[in-house]
Amino acid sequence: MASIRIETLTDASSGQVYAEVYVDAGSTPVLKSEAAFASHDDLLEQILQMCRAHFPDHSPFSDDPTIGV
Known part of the structure; x- marks a missing residue:
């Protein structure tokens, strides 16, 4: 099993936000x-929108946006 960590950070020069993704406690x-x-x-x-679209809940009782229901 792998652990994935996503950090949101602010760019000091532009003031805009970006993400960094780490795997298994890597630095x-x-x-x-x-x-x-x-x-x-x-x-x-x-x-979150990306994760919902690419990793939908495939429970038979949930809505699945990837198939339109």
């Missing part, structure tokens, strides 16, 4: 986004 990010978000909340919502 070097495996992914880093551009500093292109107005706030940590905006970036968090983008990350």
